[in-house]
Amino acid sequence: MTLPTFPLETTTPAQMALREEVRAFLADALVDLPARERARSWVGFDADFSAALGQRGWLGMTLPTAYGGHGRNAVDRHIVVEELLAAGAPVAAHWIADRQSAPLILRHGTEEQRQTILPRIAAGTCFFGIGMSEATSGSDLASVRTKAEKTDDGYVLNGTKLWTTYGHKAHYMIVFCRTSKSDNRHGGFSQVLVDMSLPGIIVSPVLDIAGEHHFNEVTFDNVALPPDALLGKEGDGWAQVISELAFERSGPDRFLSSYVLIEELLRCLKRASAGSETTDLGRMIARLMVLRQMSLSVAGRLVRGEQPVLAAAIVKDLGALFEQDVPEIARRVLSDDAADPEYAAVFQRILLAAPSYSLRGGTREILRGIIARGLGLR
Amino acid sequence: MDDSTYSMVIESAEKLFSDRSGKNFDPALWAAVEEAGFPLALLSEDQGGYGMSAREAFAPVRVAAAHGVALPLGETLLANWVLGEAGLDPIEGPAALVWDGKAAVPFGRFLKTVVQLCETDAGLAVSVLHPRAEDWQPALNYAGEARDTLTVDAQAKPDAHIACAPVVLRAAMAMLRAVQIAGTTDAVADMCMSYCNEREQFGRPLSKHQAVQHQLAVLATHGCAATVAADMAVAAFDAALDQSEPFVLSAAAAKVRTAEAATAVSSISHQVHGAIGFSEEYPLHRLTCRLWSWRDEDGSEAHWAKHLADWAGSLHDGGHLWPALTACDLREAT
DSSP states (O other): OOSOOOOOOOBOHHHHHHHHHHHHHHHHHTTTOOHHHHTTGGGOOOHHHHHHHHHHTOSSTTSOGGGTOOOOOHHHHHHHHHHHHHTTOOOHHHHHIIIIIHHHHHHHSOHHHHHHHHHHHHTTOOOEEEEOOBTTBSSOGGGOOOEEEEETTEEEEEEEEOOOTTTTTOSEEEEEEEOSOOSSTTOSEEEEEEETTSTTEEEEEEEOTTSOEEEEEEEEEEEEEOGGGEESOTTOHHHHHHHHHHHHHSSGGGTOTTHHHHHHHHHHHTTSOOTTTHHHHHHHHHHHHHHHHHHHHHHHHHHTTOOOHHHHHHHHHHHHHHHHHHHHHHHHHSOGGGOOHHHHHHHHHHHHHGGGGGTTTSOHHHHHHHHHHHTTOO | OOOHHHHHHHHHHHHHHTTOOOSSOOHHHHHHHHHHTGGGTTSOTTTTSOOOOHHHHHHHHHHHHHTTOOOOHHHHHHHHHHHHHTTOOOOSSOEEEEESSSOEEETGGGOSEEEEEEEETTEEEEEEEOOOGGGEEOOBOTTSOBEEEEOSOOOSSOSEEEOOOHHHHHHHHHHHHHHHHHHHHHHHHHHHHHHHHHOEETTEEGGGSHHHHHHHHHHHHHHHHHHHHHHHHHHHHTTTTTSHHHHHHHHHHHHHHHHHHHHHHHHHHHHHHGGGGGSSSSTHHHHHHHHHHHTTTTSOHHHHHHHHHHHHHHOOSTTOSHHHHHTTSOBOOO
């Protein structure tokens, strides 16, 4: 059999209770947040909200309790994240830290790094930026030029990272950089844990097509890093960054980015006739129902200690297509006179965010290459 | 989940159905299928069956579809299930559910029994009929499988009634097509991968051309979605009578999603095969013609999408779809 398997997950009573608990909390916490703000999805930033989630035990869920985590599994986390995204909660502050930095530090960090940082991530008070892309290194990550040179006191970091979401609010960045020359294209890289309060770091805003500021350019100008800034093993950076990307690709954020528009569409449809476009609407719901089960299945495989790289790439590719189709379907389904100003604001926000869905976390082309490799074609 | 029964069923179905592709009903193969007990799998032991879960019971249907086998196996499974729910004895020989009215029945002319369903004020009436060959008006689907229309009227006095909304049985029949589509997309994927690994153009296998790799990647995403869609509906079938809404919604979504997958998979598979895949001698069309038939049979995407859209439009829980979606999640048996 060529295709990967997606065993179905069944929900336990405890998981159903967890979902209800999160939902009740959000109904209360977000009561005053208008739909146009919820439509920011995981780009909405609210440090107080993140801290409140941390207090509830809904961050760092899969981390061991010894590091301030909650010893829950990937399916439990999937449930919480689904509820957060479906409600349009402002999760950006803790997002990167909870999704990928914490599991990366748990896997590769020193005991001291774990003790210092993980409890703060679980508390929702320590935020991270991703240090991968550069101006001349997008999909071709192995071409990065940022360099950490070894000195007697640690490392000196030089280079410029780009598209760093909330780099201007981050306490740390995990920077993928060159630490030595290598004949192997994927050799000589390392990841360093950079404290953003160090001297020599310049964070400049980069606005997106809607004129909003979440991206940044982060320049490291002779930043002196202590020796314990190294994350994992020197020279193992490539393997580590690939495993970091696997965390980045496996969650419900890969199909729920435009979910708030679906709810808004249904709200407005209640006051208007669905007309002849019900097929579009029904097909959209069918796709969503299947994507949810596919994504849950990937979480289930993570729980069993598997590394479902191929399955995750498949969900992300289908998920991004779905998220991008939602505004197009909404255009066909809702008549012009049924839209109110709140709907229009949500629609615009999602329309303008949609191009990023198939770029961030690996472009569609990169994902299809990963799928082809998983199928044994490369 | 205990997978031992499931694996055993898959293994014996693989043995039975390998290299038995065809478009005509095969009586000898049917006898072997009955010998294996597949048509009674959903019935409890008290009812003369094997008390299997829907996942186990429909596994052979999937395997049969993957091998391009022409048999009313899933139809007979469902007919026996309805008879069991109606308190009637299971039947021998190939059978199918038939709605009162003019609907195309899979392999009609080859059936020994049809279980006719009729909506009445007293509930869903069930009648066991044994039509003669001349009672059928013959027709074929795109794959050349018999799809005949029964020309006899509903029985005046039904044999029994069952307490079940008609949409549940219509959804069950749609689920059956979804299972068949999922099995077939898997087989098409296999065929495409081997062909593209072997066939060389421009001095290298087709599978080494990036444009082809990306087409195959897209095919794989649809194949996986079809499998999950069908699995989701089948898993919900176990509680189809007690929790009929999640089942009907899952089956509706499964039919819509597998039909979409059927469209994409058949299109890409023919594209990457080139002219040979368009020939009578090459086996691809046995699979793709079935995909084109099944995506329309027992309700097209438009039919089941309307069901989902109407349901979403009818939700009044503050207009929120989300809680209604998560309410369809499979629950651990208690």
